Amino acid sequence: MDDHTIEEILSSFAIKGHPTKATPYGSGHINDTFRILTEEADGTQHQYTLQRINHAVFRKPQQVMDNIERTLAHLSTKAKAFPGVRSLGLVRTKERRNCVRTFDGKWWRMYDFIDGVISYDNVRDPDVVYEAARGFAQFQNMMADLPLPRLHETIPYFHHTPMRYATLEEAAYLDIRGRAQEVAAEIDFVRSRRHLVAHLLNRYLRGQIPERITHNDTKINNALFDPESKRCVAVVDLDTVMPGLALYDFGDLCRTTCNTADESEPDTDSVHFDIRMFEAAVSGYLDTAHFLVPAEVQELVFSAWLLPFMVGVRFLTDYLQGDTYFKTHYPKQNVDRCRTQFRLVKCIEDLREEMHAVVQRCAKASGRS
Numbered sequence: 001m002d003d004h005t006i007e008e009i010l011s012s013f014a015i016k017g018h019p020t021k022a023t024p025y026g027s028g029h030i031n032d033t034f035r036i037l038t039e040e041a042d043g044t045q046h047q048y049t050l051q052r053i054n055h056a057v058f059r060k061p062q063q064v065m066d067n068i069e070r071t072l073a074h075l076s077t078k079a080k081a082f083p084g085v086r087s088l089g090l091v092r093t094k095e096r097r098n099c100v101r102t103f104d105g106k107w108w109r110m111y112d113f114i115d116g117v118i119s120y121d122n123v124r125d126p127d128v129v130y131e132a133a134r135g136f137a138q139f140q141n142m143m144a145d146l147p148l149p150r151l152h153e154t155i156p157y158f159h160h161t162p163m164r165y166a167t168l169e170e171a172a173y174l175d176i177r178g179r180a181q182e183v184a185a186e187i188d189f190v191r192s193r194r195h196l197v198a199h200l201l202n203r204y205l206r207g208q209i210p211e212r213i214t215h216n217d218t219k220i221n222n223a224l225f226d227p228e229s230k231r232c233v234a235v236v237d238l239d240t241v242m243p244g245l246a247l248y249d250f251g252d253l254c255r256t257t258c259n260t261a262d263e264s265e266p267d268t269d270s271v272h273f274d275i276r277m278f279e280a281a282v283s284g285y286l287d288t289a290h291f292l293v294p295a296e297v298q299e300l301v302f303s304a305w306l307l308p309f310m311v312g313v314r315f316l317t318d319y320l321q322g323d324t325y326f327k328t329h330y331p332k333q334n335v336d337r338c339r340t341q342f343r344l345v346k347c348i349e350d351l352r353e354e355m356h357a358v359v360q361r362c363a364k365a366s367g368r369s
Contacts, residue, residue: 006034009050012093012100013110016046026221030054030327031239035113047113048091052106053099057325058239061107063152065099068109068238070151071143078142085138086114086224086234114234117224122262126280127230129257132223133284135232136215136249143213143241144291151213151242158216158240159248161197161306164313165190171320179320183335186316189342193309200247200299200306208295209245216240218253246289247296251303254281255311258304259344264336271340273347278304279358286366297363301355305348312341 006022017038025035032052039045053061068090075087089112093100099109123129157163172180172187180187203209215222217240224234256263258277261270282300286292318325319334328334348355 006036006050009100009102009108010036010110012108013048013091014094015048015091015110016040017044020045022050025049030057036110047115049111049113050108051110052108053239055105055107058154060152060154061099061101064154064239065109067151067154067241069098070146071238071241074146075142082138082142084231084233085142086117088112088114088234088236088238114224114236116227117233118227119221119224121221123220123257124260124274124277125230126276128225129220129277129280130284131225131230131232132218132220132257133250133253133281134288135223135235136218136253137285137288138232139215139235140212140246140249140289141291146213153242154240155242158242159244159310161201161310164310164317165194165197168313168317168320171317175320177320177322183316183319183338186312186335186338186342190309190313190316193345196306197310199302200245203295203299204245209247209299210293211243212246212291213241214244214246214249216242216244216248216252218249219256220253221256246292247299247303248307250281250285250300251305251307252311253285254278254304255308255341255344257281259308259340261340263340264333265340266336268339268343271343271347273344273351275351275354275358278355279362282359282362283365286362286368292368294368297359297368300359301348301352304355305345305352308341308344308348312338312345315341 007019010019015038017040019036020039021037022034026033031054034050036048036050037045053064055061058064072087072090090098091110091112092098099107101107120128168190200209215235217237222235222237223232224236225231226233258274260272260274265271315334315338323334326334
């Protein structure tokens with residue numbers, strides 16, 4: 001995208017000053033993100049975050065933005081009760097809208113840039129993991145009393161694991177790119193565990209696990225930290241904030257913090273599940289998520305297993321369908337991603353008893369047993 005195009009998009013927003021620089025920012029798989037610098041006539045500078053909403057993924061971008069607007073407004077009402085927590089500031093268009101749709105059908109939004117913070121794509125520090133878990137639990141605390149109406153489901157059935165499994169089977173059957181034989185071992189890996197995919201959903205349907213407002217994309221790089229104290233001060237990437245299960249958020253955090261390797265690591269022998277990071281995540285979450293019912297605490301280990309399994313299924317499905325969902329930077333990257341997730345699943349299966357002991361220990365320390 002050229003500077004002229006970005007400047008045309010920026011002209012729709014009520015920003016301060018004149019744009020001087022636009023650079024790609026972040027490492028997300030879905031949306032295109034730019035860091036924008038502006039300068040006023042007196043030399044005062046401002047920073048913004050400009051994002052193109054991927055409307056192939058988020059089919060109803062206006063609903064995404066309406067959810068975000070309600071979420072940010074609610075978080076702002078909690079500022080006094082949660083000192084030290086920062087949240088995104090939405091920059092409106094000149095017509096006071098929360099986003100803009102360009103003539104070519106693309107959707108754009110803008111935030112004030114949160115400065116003076118750091119993020120991590122990978123982390124091996126238990127203190128940082130503890131803080132990330134505390135930060136996401138705090139987000140759930142703050143959103144627990146959001147008034148009705150119910151938030152939109154920005155991606156329907158996003159964590160509906162039986163549907164994810166059915167979609168994989170359909171992709172394997174259709175095999176539109178002739179790739180199924182190449183990943184036959186991965187498909188069999190999923191099929192041998194298909195009896196587990198609906199476990200959390202069934203407990204929810206039986207009324208044992210409640211619906212909550214959740215983030216639904218709790219990768220470590222969606223938490224922002226104070227660089228000196230390492231304290232989590234903000235949670236970002238709110239596109240998938242919607243009704244869900246708190247366990248999905250916890251499991252996805254473990255998926256990205258307990259993996260010793262990169263998400264696209266081609267050598268699965270280097271992929272291990274770090275039990276120290278798991279203990280830090282459990283401790284931070286249980287110390288902060290006071291709303292949890294006993295059934296949710298009981299399923300923390302299962303959620304840590306389920307999320308890498310489900311995300312691996314999604315990577316595998318995308319590969320079979322022709323790499324149309326996740327951004328890829330080289331051929332077969334989705335295969336590497338899938339195999340990394342499934343290796344993590346196997347590691348968790350081998351560590352299950354030790355992980356349950358960790359949960360029991362942390363639950364007792366947080367006064368839950």
